[in-house]
Amino acid sequence: MARTLTQQLPHDVALGAPRGLVSGGAPLLLQRADGDFIDAVLDEITSVEGRAKLLASRAAARTQRQVLKLFQPIQRQHHLAVLEAWCDTPGTPRVDPARVASAGLVVRRVRRAGGAAEEGWMRSRGRLRGWLPVQRIGGAARDPASQLRLHSGQTGVADIDHELVQLALQREDTLLDEHVVPMFVAPPEVCKAAGKTLYYGLVPTVSGELAETAPVFDEANTFGPESADFRNHLVQALRGEAMDFPLDGESLNPAWTEAAELATTVRPTGVSIDHWNQLRPGGGARTGMQRLLRLLRQLDGEFNAFAGTSPASQALRQQLAAIALPLKLRDGETVARTVSAEAFLRQAAQVLVQRDEQAARPEMPTRWPALPSHQAQALRLALSRAVAERFAQLNPAPGRFDDPAAQYVVRAFVRLKPECGCPARIVWSEATEPFVIAPWFEGSGAPPVRISLPDITEPGLLRSLKPNVSFTVPPALQNLLSGNPKDLMEGKKPPDGGITIGWICSFSLPVITLCAFIVLSIFLSLFDLIFKWMAFIKICIPFPKKGE
Structure with missing residues (x-):
């Protein structure tokens, strides 16, 4: 059927980092340490001065091999992906958010054995399947939701479509769903002030999810019996x-x-x-x-x-x-x-x-x-x-981000609503630069958490340090601790018998912290003779005492 002159064909939509900040078709990755960082980002992107500040917070930490590095929330750093959607037509106007049904991002693991390949974090039929090649769902550009893939490309004939669905359900990978992090459109006033249709989403760098599939012991085939x-x-x-x-x-x-x-x-x-x-x-x-x-x-x-x-x-x-x-x-x-x-x-x-x-x-x-x-x-x-x-x-269940050497990329997408007689479709951004996730113990540059220790010379301090934590001690452990400390240090087994009842022992948590700090300082000095690490892990500076 020919289209009339009043009908308009849907045009392509382009995705990428906000234009005017950086170029490229991948989302912009930001690293933020401020508390209310989402509101701060949305405020900064509306002005020239703010965009300069925003660009300065671009994720830029790198490993010794110059691989981009993201941090975990425990390191007091958060990562935000920011995306712009515009119409790929002359003048490149911004996309009307009403055309977008939903938006999201995926974090994919990159495999480079035999060439780069992406893996998605998948689940299927109520089971967490773990990292699987995206080719299992039809490729990097297919919809991550199994139900949307299943019903795409239907003929419109009910009987035929029903048979096609039943046939597809016989394949193991048909109901694989890739984990998606939702992306949110910026408020209308922000988009208007920036002159852009903007989406943002939090990039996960930590997860408690465990795959139900067993890990492979010798994945690279380098630890066989004759190796x-x-x-x-x-x-x-x-x-x-x-x-x-x-x-x-x-x-x-x-x-x-x-x-x-x-x-x-x-x-x-x-x-x-x-x-x-x-x-x-x-x-x-x-x-x-x-x-x-x-x-x-x-x-x-x-x-x-x-x-x-x-x-x-x-x-x-x-x-x-x-x-x-x-x-x-x-x-x-x-x-x-x-x-x-x-x-x-x-x-x-x-x-x-x-x-x-x-x-x-x-x-x-x-x-x-x-x-x-x-x-x-x-x-x-x-x-x-x-x-x-x-x-x-x-190692019955590998975690999502357990591999410290793994590299990842972020891809974002928008799902466009049906228009002009054309079906709904999904549009993907390019992948970001590959990155690693810093281990939890690595410093991120954020200010350290400060813990105040009690002043042991303060008059009346001991009376104020009331026990506020209790330990339930079984008889065998109490019998061990009540023995001669010298014998305990020499590894001698305490005599049989003695205490046969359990105990509840209460302590002051600040005192426990103080004792731990003193013991830590002693052992740091001892181990410094071996590791020579004191100059890197301990920094002490004086500060003036506050007036009374």
């Missing part, structure tokens, strides 16, 4: 190499751990003089015992070899059970004795790592034999699968 990094981090025995055991033929003693690891000249309780001479600093068995402890801790902690019930843990135990460790020949013995590595290491972990006084104390073998190449390879494969499973257990 140099994986092999080098293993103790010699787990690499399949021969390794001698210390104090062979002796029954394991939980006190050996303390003797081998503490730099003390005092023989620990429970260690014989002969064993102490071998395990003390400079002793011939000290290095071997420390190596055995690393082996036990790797198996027990990293690989969950002994307590795990999963197929990966069971497969690892089978590999260890196939390794025979020779035992020392006793007087009169002529037939060699062996013990399976799985049985010995499991019991040794209870005695030496868990320090269980009641556990059975196995005999120390003489050595771990060098394994044939096929057996060593099978052991490393089992270890690799076990640590991947351990990683999934300890």
